[in-house]
Amino acid sequence: MSDAIWKCVYRCAQELTQQGVTPFTRGDLIRCVQRYKSDCGPGSINPIIQGLTENLRGGASGAVGKNLLHSVGRGQFVLRGAATSGSLEKKPSWTSVRSQPGAVREQDKRPTVISHETLEIGGYAFKHICDIEPVKNDDGTVREFTPQDRYENTGRLALNRYGVGPFCKFKISRNIARSGVYALVVDEYVYYIGECENLTNRFNMGYGNISPRNCFAGGQETNCRINNLIFTSVSEGLKATLWFHETSDYKQVESDLRARGKFGWNRT
Template sequence: MENVLVCDFSFEHICDIAPDKEIEGNIKAFYPQNQYDNPNDLLLHKYGIGPFCKFSIPRELRRKGVYLIKIDGDIKYVGECENLASRFNTGYGNISPRNCYAGGQTTNCRINNEIYNHSLNTNNIKLYFYETTNRFEVEWELINTLNPSWNKSKGKKMERGNSIDKLTIFSEPVSHQKSTCREEVLTVVRTIVKNKGVNEFTIYEVVESMLRERTSFKVSTIRTHITSKCCVNAPSHHAVVYSDFERIDKGLYKLINDEPN
């Protein structure tokens, strides 16, 4: 089974996404909106025109986590799910007539149409999955790090429950006057550790706090400092490195340098 490592998360290859085809080998095009009775004279939403395709994944994949859609090696979309099979088999892969109209599931229609259009030119559409109970956090980190072209939002921050509750208490402001990225990261990490009462933090917690304080640094730069440039047990890829953090678990770090230098 093919696995890919994306931002320290190991995603397994679930299957190739293969839309239904005609006998001649062409992708079947569907226009389910024509089957809707539409008693209220609703208008089609901007993604409801189609054409659409039909596809499915194994029904036994009732798993919770984060998925990737890759086309010819490029990550096009990152999403989270409570049930992977349901998300693809009754969501993306089978567009209901009602969902094409105002108030319907626009994301389902948009992703399906993207898959249809790309299927006309390639068979290399792959689905990858990472099983986790922290799916909102992982989704948020990947979207904000990778900026996949099909993602229109930055993730479901308000649905993270306890994670977001913890983040709201990190209110100590970050000074941006002539500060380096390392200095800002260290300031935020010290505040996070202090408020949590335990010496551990995640990349998401640091990025979220810095973005909230309107940092000028990119998410990718912040992430590189945490995972590589300032991490003692990371591979050495930089001319100048610091011994600020230690990776203690997947996506989890602790502060080992509590004094600025």
């Protein structure tokens, strides 16, 4: 068929809704669209879906704009009409406990200290989780790790742009298997905002311990980059701390904060 991709996306969204598949996933939509346009790959369809979704930024704009879909969670969508009718819309969790946050002001990069346990960043309350304390040498300096040396690299992969390190190793001691938005604060300034499904896993199995494979092309560059920045900061005598805003609506909160302000270690 010769319809534009966005028309196929819309048709599929309607079909899935009629079949009772709601919310439907991005994958559901892609598979459906590919039945009509078998030559279309996910790389082509994904930005179209984004461009049709009212509460997602960016994407490939179409003639109808962001008027057809509504995101109700990571990778989950409903038809916009269904969302605005009320029953399917997932209300942001913060609406019940706090007012709509304002724009992130310049001074939010140096957050408002509510107490030694709570910071306010862009209108959201973040609780103190821990100081980030990398493994140290006997002389008190931060111990350097170069896990890339342990990788066999049979495929002769190049190091990724942050794979050279050096890296540090750290853990957060508290077990917080909760979703939300975390903030890395260094020297009293917010440097990084990120989202997670499980805070402990994100740090103890992600940032805090760099896998050899992650140092190479195709590895998790972000883990390398943030770990190295923490290594550098702590090595310079700065204090790095982790703060956490627990919410099931972490995608929205993170997007909100990052859309309104630039933080030094966030890239996009």
